[in-house]
Amino acid sequence: MHNLQSLMRPHMVKIATYHGVDPSEELARKAGIRPEDVIRLNANENPYGALDKVSAALVGQPLHLYPDPKQQKLRTALSEYVGQPVDRIIAGAGGDEIIDLLMRLFVEPDQTVLDCEPTFGMYSFAARLADAKIISVPRTNTWDIDIPAMTAAIDGLTRIIFLASPNNPTGNLLKESDARALLDTGVVLCVDETYYEFSGNTLAHLLDDYENLVILRSFSKWAGIAGLRVGYAIGSATLISHLMDIKQPYNINIAGEAAVLAALEHRSELLTRTRSLVEQRKKLEAVINDLDGVSYFPSEGNFLLCKFEHKTAEQAFTGLAEHGIFVRQFPQTVLNDSLRISAGTPEQTDQLIYALKNIV
Secondary structure (H helix, E strand, C coil): CHHHHHCCCHHHHCCCCCCCCCCHHHHHHHHCCCHHHCEECCCCCCCCCCCHHHHHCCCCCCCCCCCCCCCHHHHHHHHHHHCCCHHHEEEECHHHHHHHHHHHHHCCCCCEEEECCCCCCHHHHHHHHCCCEEEECCCCCCCCCCHHHHHHHCCCCEEEEEEECCCCCCCCCCCHHHHHHHHCCCCEEEEECCCHHHHCCCCHHHHHCCCCEEEEEECCCCCCCHHHCCEEEECCHHHHHHHHHHCCCCCCCHHHHHHHHHHHHCHHHHHHHHHHHHHHHHHHHHHHHCCCCEEEECCCCCEEEEEECCCCHHHHHHHHHCCCEECECCCCHHHCCEEEEECCCHHHHHHHHHHHHHHC
16 A cells, blocks of 8 residues: 555645535434434535426436537527626536636646635635645635735735635625726636525626636536536636636536526526525524524525524534534634524424524
């Protein structure tokens, strides 16, 4: 084993990995409950699942054939949805693949990637895979971007800045003035709009002004097809052309393409579900407003970052798990008294509220 490891790239041998959420069966085993009793509010998934019409679109697909490497039907449908030319769009196997492609295109070992903690952990993970230096600039006490600190961190080795809007897990939006300030430095700025369908807020209109802007979106949350792994990016035609050149040729599988095309065809029904999830988030906010010992940070996503005052995050996490409700914990010190709770169905929200009242 020692000889095998000596052949590996040194930074890959002992890498800090990204830990996703456990499957329901494992959560149930740990909690001593049945898998069907697990309420997953830990991954910002869509609890309604895929539309029946989307699932039906998978039947009869030519699974023995390779998918279109140019993504022609998919990019055309996405173009109509986002109102951008086809040559400004690329689809990926989840937003994660787009993040990885950006690293491959722009970042060499020992160059710098910036993000702002707390935020989505995939940015720093992808930077570590690229053997890049990751600098995580702390946010302000209102979770906004500290522009003076960010601009001070940018130097000749800085290649990409990753910022989520709404930010995961804090839920707040990236201000347009802050985005412009960072874009004006000339560094590539990737704005992750995975939760766009919940917030209704986008910075895509800045693409005409900035060739160094990339907008990242996903079908995992709003469309309920996280298991099929389809995301996409909007950027300048030059940038997208280079990403198309370096992506895996068949990165979007036949099933994923069919599901996305069906989701876009029936998006009005899916957007009704997103509005329902926002309503459930607001319902939870109203209850927390009347609870002593827990508060939340205003969110534009399908989740709330909740802060516990009389219990540790671990105690609150365990208490909710005893009710079969699983939420998200974070390792960062700044979040050691907080949990992120995804919006659920009305029935799940009622069970969550009952559990929270018992815990706090």
